[in-house]
Amino acid sequence: MNKLTEAQLNLPPSESLDLDRFKSHEEQFHLLVESVKDYAIYLLDSYGNIITWNTGAERINGWKESEIIGKSVTCLFPPRAIERRLPQSLMRQARVQGSVEFEDWRMRRDGSQFWANVTMTALKDENEKLLGFATVTRDITERKQAEEALQQAYDELERRVEERTAELVRMNEKLRAEVTVRQQTEAALRNSQAHLQEKTQQLEQTLCSLKDAQIKLVYTEKMSSLGSLAAGMAHEINNPLSFIYGNLDHLRNYAQDLLKLIQLYQHHEVRPVPEIQAAIEEIDLDFLQSDLNKILTSMRVGVTRIQQIVRSLQTFSRPDECRDAAQLKKIDLHAELDRAIATISHQQKGSDCLPSIQFIREYGNLPKVECSDLQVHRAFVQILKNAIDAISLANYDRSRREKECPTIWIRTQAVGKTVRIAFQDNGIGMSEATRKRIFDPFFTTKAVGQGAGLGLWICYQTIVKQHQGRLHCLSTPDRGTQLIVELPIEQYQPLSPKVKGHKPRASSRTTATLSSAIHLKAPCECFSVTSPA
Structure with a gap:
């Protein structure tokens, strides 16, 4: 951040105007970095010594610029990290990989520690010689504390469920004992074998009803608690999400203004001074302009993903409202299936992680079906997405591709008063234990951060709960999976018991907060920043 003087540049007096412009741009960049207070931004030389220090770094770490410049970056790590030689390891990773992002404890000047997200990027010249490192800390x-609190709440919920289950088990054992006593008494009082068998059957039916009631009670209590938790999480996520989403357009405008300024300077200064030209080549200005667009696009994609998760949480916490919003009409399921295939194909376009997937349609003659086209479309897209995920996990080596290509079959047929849609893939399949849980909320076999575990649960709610249909799964490990959807041709009961034309009020503040703070857009929509011509 040290400024260059006219004497250091050794420029003739005729080029003082260029020097003033260079100083102006340098000061603008310096002010830009210094104005960032929520992020600690500083540079390291190739040996790990601190050479720049912004206001955010001073606020977060407690060191003033005059105190920290020239010191090793190890002074920002706690003793245990230094013993493990974590700073040296991270610089090696950044040098090899280009950049590294990690989370760990960091040390302030007063000895206190804080949990930080750190991105370290290696700075190299055109000859791949290491110049130093750029570090951004948040x-x-x-x-971190919120995540720990959430885990504690989850543990407490599990404990309560276990206590409730144990209580129900004790009650069940007591009921079993009473049933046994009653059976023994009736056996002693009645000699008629036929009458005794009839009573035994009645008792068995009662026991089955009690078991069903026990399962429903446990499930209802667990779902109620999880629903409250999901609604609270959606509300808390919406608040910071609104700040991020609201600032994306401002960030885009600022970036466009900066790019316009750079283009204007390049237009009027066709042959910049050597120092400016060297600086442009050092920072790779063309790459920076193009990469800025990718960064802003990825930010919008990330915000959109969070919005999708929030919608899933809201659907989980308020299924009745989603049920009330559904509108029934006669639709062509084949057209909805084609739209779902087109949607999922567009989302998967450009992915080179697996061979292209073949969709085989085996459509029968179907009448138009009374249902909510939007909800059914979402369910079809989610089922196809799960099939593609299963195919991506399968080991499609060269020998297997010669025998069979990744394929999804969609078969339809009319069966009495219902229609049946079967989705079959030749992916990785699943075990029996996994198959029994795929419709449970928050259950997922994906890695952390890749799935919320609500997709098939929402499909189940849409098909079974809201459309009085059926949804079941057949699967064999390493041989693929088949999901079968059955929908009645006509809905015998309306999706919403409310009076036609009555608009229900929102049942929680979550919906109002989301709709007022964030204007939701289509999942595939994104924006870009283009350099002005």
């Missing part, structure tokens, strides 16, 4: 202690 204090995420509050987020």
